[in-house]
Amino acid sequence: MTARLDFNQADFEPQFAALLDSKRESDQDVADIVASILARVRNEGDAALLDLTAQFDHFQQDNVAALAISKAEMQSALDELDPTLRAALVTACDRIRAFHEKQVPDGFGGLDDDGVALAMRYTPVDAAGLYVPGGKAAYPSSVLMNAIPAAVAGVERRVMVVPAPDGYVNPLVLAAAALADVTEVWRIGGAQAVAALAYGTQSIAPVDKIVGPGNAFVATAKRQVFGTVGIDSIAGPSEILVIADAQNDPEWIAADLLSQAEHDEAAQSIMITDDADFADAVDAAVAAMLPRLDRVAVASQSWADNGAIITVPDMAKMPELANRIAAEHLELALDDPEKWAGDIRHAGAIFLGRYTPEAIGDYVAGPNHVLPTARTAKFSSGLGVVDFMKRTTLVGCDAASFAKIAPAGVKLANAEGLGAHALSMTIRMTKPV
Amino acid sequence: MTARLDFNQADFEPQFAALLDSKRESDQDVADIVASILARVRNEGDAALLDLTAQFDHFQQDNVAALAISKAEMQSALDELDPTLRAALVTACDRIRAFHEKQVPDGFGGLDDDGVALAMRYTPVDAAGLYVPGGKAAYPSSVLMNAIPAAVAGVERRVMVVPAPDGYVNPLVLAAAALADVTEVWRIGGAQAVAALAYGTQSIAPVDKIVGPGNAFVATAKRQVFGTVGIDSIAGPSEILVIADAQNDPEWIAADLLSQAEHDEAAQSIMITDDADFADAVDAAVAAMLPRLDRVAVASQSWADNGAIITVPDMAKMPELANRIAAEHLELALDDPEKWAGDIRHAGAIFLGRYTPEAIGDYVAGPNHVLPTARTAKFSSGLGVVDFMKRTTLVGCDAASFAKIAPAGVKLANAEGLGAHALSMTIRMTKPV
Structure with missing residues (x-):
């Protein structure tokens, strides 16, 4: 059973505040371990990288050059892909690239009334590092979402690192890297890979910005190298907020809620509706659908622990709650979704109307799926082209x-x-x- | 005597690398003290704020409301200003606002070829906190540079905090706050002010983003609250890189180098020239000028410890060095500065030509003077309107x-x-x- 909150109940406000404040991330304290790994790679370079890769990934090589994956290997991973899967990846790649090309910022410049020349221009960083998790959780869609904005920004070196447990790298990840035009790939992972990207080693040149998801070691390493290089935001567990009126099919909405819940036990799925019967119907649909999922255990725990259904007396009460939630993903499954979107000040990405499930944005819609979590959409943005660029002002x-x-x-x-x-x-x- | 490096000498590369790597910030470890201050304000709210303000600023009040400064007080600080100083502040304010208004980003939107509605839009954060240092180092220009971008972005609450040692706040700072249309002012400072802005107290509503310079306690507090709120970059000691050929007046260039050196013993002023005699002339001009400065002790130490003059065999060698330095401020005091600027990939702000000393940008040119230091211009930007906004993508x-x-x-x-x-x-x- 997931939580049920009713706007009309006297204790709604404290319940809603508790929902917003719930801490869903484990406070795994790995700072000291990470600091010592970073120091080793910084001081010993290649030797430390080989040693740590053997230790953590059980992947033993004599030199760092042997950890590289060539462009030819990436290309043959793409060539060997099942044709319909390859076509799907190409569709995703093309649509993501098209959306990100619209983001390339213009500078401006000219003389002002006093005759002073004033300008602002954007330039890409020289090199970007893209962290890709290894093993089964290696998602080709994440490779596209991180590598394409860097390429569109004009970053010259686009360096992917991916751990190869026992030497294995998911071929789908390599195929996506080929399509997204990654320029270097190294089979390294963990804090040691972040260190190599930030400080460089004898074999790996340093980068200026590191992006991409990872476990607690990777996230902590990114925090610790911030300042030496730029980093993207540290992503927390995924979230969805679905706004749905009674005109929706409860099963469609149930599937949308579960598409986030299946990510992680700590993921959070919330629905706001103005109809108590519809709330019951969605709750029942979720219960009926859960056993059919491959990831039933994860999704069930997420829904039970972190999910919530909120009923409001009318939809006019919704925007204020949605702005306080500041969801990573916001679905507006009601009539006139554009109008309602105008009342939303804080959300990572908005999905408009009944035919726009959030999952379409994870793969093929075009906007980035790397988005701010844990209420940070109040002050931060999803990954974009400008994250791989910086502004310089000019005065003359x-x-x-x-x-x-x-x-x-x-x-x-x-x-x-x-x-x-x-x-x-x-x-x-x-x-x- | 400042350091002299010659591109033609065999040991140039290690010397230049050492110059780039020199660590100029003190590693004052205040993390534990700051963490306990943040926890106190978070848990005890107003009471902790009053107590800590009495302790650190020797400013005792019974309630937090008494720490507020009203709009009327700000306005009378402005009204009582010497008229020529007020006019100068108005000029600065108008020019800064005009430049930042050009930065307001456009979103985009429309249907793609498949009939999918795709859009990206910008919205401001709801509330921004502006930290202003207290006492003598309180700079009205910094108030303008931090508050105006927030106002132009459309941020509704623009909350200034400024410590009031023994109850004193620099009236110039209040006058600047009035001109820059700050909406709330609180006489609090240090880590406790950062905590109040990030977490809120009974009397002070929390903000979404905190910007502005401060001492080690403030910088550490900003790092620690990052994630709960957004922060700007943590500024290090100021830097200037002056590119000057022999056609310059050595005294003009000497004054420019000293205008950064006077900020801080840890500030760094570097000149690159293609003429060894001109290098000698500037060095001599600096030595002659130093005793005339009010801040002779600070500027002398900065120039001796961190300054450098680099000679190159010809200017074509300059851009690569300048890009590796990635200076906060870069002056191009040579012919055809626009052409040379095209070869510069990394700099916070560029000053074009012999009549554009960096100091003009500190006050009245229009671009922001909050800029990336310590080589971070390779991946980050000066403060701008977009720092107070976030992007939301939409799909339908x-x-x-x-x-x-x-x-x-x-x-x-x-x-x-x-x-x-x-x-x-x-x-x-x-x-x-």
Whole structure:
């Protein structure tokens, strides 16, 4: 049984606040272990990487070059794929690339009224590292979602790392890497792979930004190297908020709730509806559907522990609750979804209407599936092209425009007690060339 | 004497690498103290805030409401300002606002060839906290640079915190807050102010993003609350890289180098020139100018410990070095600066030509002066309007467009072993309304 909350009940507010505050991540403290791994790779380079890979992945090689996967190997993984699966991957790749190409930002520039040249421009980072988890949880869709934005941004080196437990790498992951045009692949994982990307070794050149999901060791390593390199946000367990009126088929909505619940016991699926009978029907549909799932144990526990059905007296109460939830994924399964979307200020991604289940966005819709979790959609965004770029501002004065604006600058520099700042301006006014 | 490096010398590369790697920040370990302050404010709220403010700022009040500064007080600080100083502040404010208004991002949206509605939109965070250091180091220009982007982004609550040692707040800071349209001001500082902004107290509502410079306690507190709220980057000591040919007045360039050196003993000023005689002339000009500065002790130590003059055989060698330095501030004091700027991939802000000293950008040019330090311009950007906004993607399918793209999604979901993902799509194909 999942939690049921009713907006009209007197204790709704404390119950809803508790739902928002529920901590679903394990506080596995691996900081010390990770710090020592990072230090070893930073100090010993290749030798530490080989040693740690043998230790953690049971994959023993004599030199780091042997950990590389060539472009030819990636291409043959793609060539050997079942044709319909390959076609599906191509569809996903093309649609993701098309959506991300629309995100490439324009800079701007020109002279202002005082004759000062002002501009802002975007440039890509030189090199990006893409962490891909190993073994069974290796998702080709995640390779596409992380590698394509980097390629669209114009990042020259796009370096994938993937652990190879006992030497095994999922061929689907390699096929996706080939399609997404990854430029380097190394069979390394864990904190040691993050260290190699951040600091470089004799064989692996360092990168500027590291993205991609991983376990607690990987997430902690990313936190610890932040500052030396940039990182994406640290993703928590997946979440969905489905807004559904009584016009929906309860089974469709049940399947949507379960599509997040099956990810992880810590995942969270919430529905808000304005119809108590529909709430009952969805609850029943979930119960009936659960036993049919391969991942029944995971999905059942997620739904029981973290799921919730919230009834509101009318949909007008919904946006405020949805904004407080600030869901990673928000489905608006009701009439006029665009109108309702206008009332949503905080969500990672919004799925409009009854024919847009969240899973379509995990694979083929085009927008990124790397999205902010745990209420962080209030202040952060899904992965995008700009995450692989940075902005530089440019200012250019000539003698005339400088003379117009510098006096105000001198006044402020002196008010702040910064005499050399003032001097660097006055010297150009009192002693012109 | 500052360091001199010559590109033509055999030991240039290790010397340059050492310059890049030099660690200029003190590793003051305050993490445990900060963690206990954050926990106290989180658990005890207002009472802890009052207690810690009395303890650290020697400013004793009975309730948090008494720590607020009203809009009327801010306005009278502005009204009482010397008129020419007020005019300078207005010039700065207007120019900064104009530049940041150009940054407001457009979203996009429309139907693709398959009939799928796809969009990306930007929304502001609900509330932003702006940390302003107290006492003498309180810079009105920093208030403008942090508060204006938030206002332009459309952030509703723009909350300034500023410590008031013995009850004192610099009136220039309040005047700047009035001009920049800050909506709330609290006389609190240190880690306790960061905690109040992140977690909220009985009297102070929490914010979603915290920006602004501060000491080691503030920086550490920002790191620790990251995840609960967003933060800007943690700024290190200031840096300037001046590229100057022999056509410059050595005194102008000396003043520019010193304008960063005067900030902090840990600040770093570097010049690259293609003329050894000009290098000598600038070195001599710095030595002659130093005693004339109010902040002679700070600037002298910064220049001696962290400054450097690098000579290159010709300017064509410069861009590679400049890109490795990835300076916070880069001056291009040579002919055709726009051309050279095209070769620069990594810099926080670029100042074009001989009449654009960096200090003009600190106050009145318009671009932000909160910029990435310590080589982080390789992957991060100066503060901007988008730092107070987040992106949401939107997807909408109807039955027809869903039928076109869903089969590829189902194929991939099954390949990843995620049956409920697949089910949420197949159920809409096999059982249409």
